[in-house]
Amino acid sequence: MTRAIEQQLETDRMILNFGPHHPATHGTLRIIMELEGETVVKATPEIGYLHSGFEKLGEDLDFNQYITITDRMNYLSPLCNNVAYALSAEKLMDLEVSKRTEYIRVLMCELSRIADHLLNVGMLAVDLGAMTAFLYGFRVREDIYDLFEIATGTRLTTSYTLVGGLMRDIPEGFDKAVQKVLEEVEDVANDIETLLNKNRIWHDRTKNIGIISKEDAITYGISGPMARASGIDWDIRVNESYSIYEDFDFDVAIALNGDVFDRYLVRMEEIRQSIKICRQSLDRMPTGNVIIDPDFGFSLPPKDEVYNSIEGLIYHFEVTMPNRGMTPPIGEAYVPTESPNGELGYYIVSDGNRTPYRVRTRPPSLMNYSIFSKLIEGHMLSDAPAILGSINVIAGELDR
């Protein structure tokens, strides 16, 4: 067939339905792709399969009850969501928490970040056919989850923070356990980078795939490692320091090309920086209380007192009774935090009652995912898992 005839022949576009249940989507996402051969011409993401009405539910739960909902939104780094919500609520009520609380929160957030990035890099690798990197990352992530279990009691539904403190203090010997895991993480990060950084197949699959320009990143509202991979020097931990991050000394990882490979590099570097923050936090851990003074009439008393003393039990009931407990002023608060995927914040509007009037989650995944259809256009179908993996969509947070 001559070339001229070939051009006249019209090929049918094929519609391919990717998801909602597909191993490479890591959540219930559906993408309707129009293919011409193996090239994606148009992609329409459809979301909402995991819409659970968390924001509506928040209007009926009081401030401490809603913390249990926040960790169900993000199934990779629930502690970051707990902390983000507690920070917003504390800003609304103008509470100041102790220094020890802040240090433990930072430690937990950074451990979550390590676990999240390890899983994300591993998942990206396993979607592209590199099983070993995934297994290395997943094993050490399990150790981090053991740490969460030691400190909070559970692996996933941590609910560790309270408005005005933490559920419980970290146990004795926790710092040694963390140090040991951090060493392992360092080894594993080195192993993963040895496997992937100079791997020819890895380069072919990730370089120049899904490039986000700086302008696109800003107009699409992209934040976190994805924005930093596109050269935007913006880390909320540094630029709009919240909690106690200004006490820590760490670098912000930035890459310039904005492709899948750069997003991987940024995430790996952030793991190393997080290890640094964790170590500093352990070294300088102050002593003190982790719950603000119970006599203040705001926060729940420590669980030990509730179970072991009559005063604590009475006090606990008093705080949780209707028309008692914490009543914030009429107003609104929003604290942006740097979650592993980007800017996460809870926008709480209060009408002066013990339940919030409106709780809005600013989900990083929603904004990061909205650029997907632009990224995939013109690429091959096999690049879809690579781009999807580098975005790290968390469906629970995407749909809320």
Added chain:
Amino acid sequence: MLIEQTLAQIEEKFPNSILENTEFAGEQILHVKGQHILKVLTSLKANGFNFLADLTAIDNLTLGGYERFAVSYHLLCHKTADRLTVKAYVSDKKPSLPSVESLWKTADWQEREVFDLFGIKFKGHPNLVRIMNPDDYDGHPLRKDYPRLGRKERYDFPIVDRGINKQKRTE
């Protein structure tokens, strides 16, 4: 620094559009008439607020406010790390606002979400369809007059017959 200058400029430029300028917990909130939101945001974007961090709505049914709905825009300036909340007020009779999708692409999905959950329409939006709920869903769940347990819509979801014969096994 930037935020005070910008607010003074905006108030001078659009005296009929700005309703009020309040502060709570150290954060500035600019209250704007709904129909003028696009020109106010265009001007704010030109003044350095280059990033739309969040777009959401609040139903003021029992809270009280200028109008029934307030659509809030969280802006961020990357240069000076300033944040500003802009609230646009819409009445509940055919609520509609000009879309800001032309300024920030991120408004596309977020305006769809507000449309889905609050029923506020955005004029000039390229593809204003529901994003969270099914297309044939009736009602806007985050409105305050919508009951938490729903209006029994879930009982009316259509049953799709895929033509598969489900015969009971007789053994």
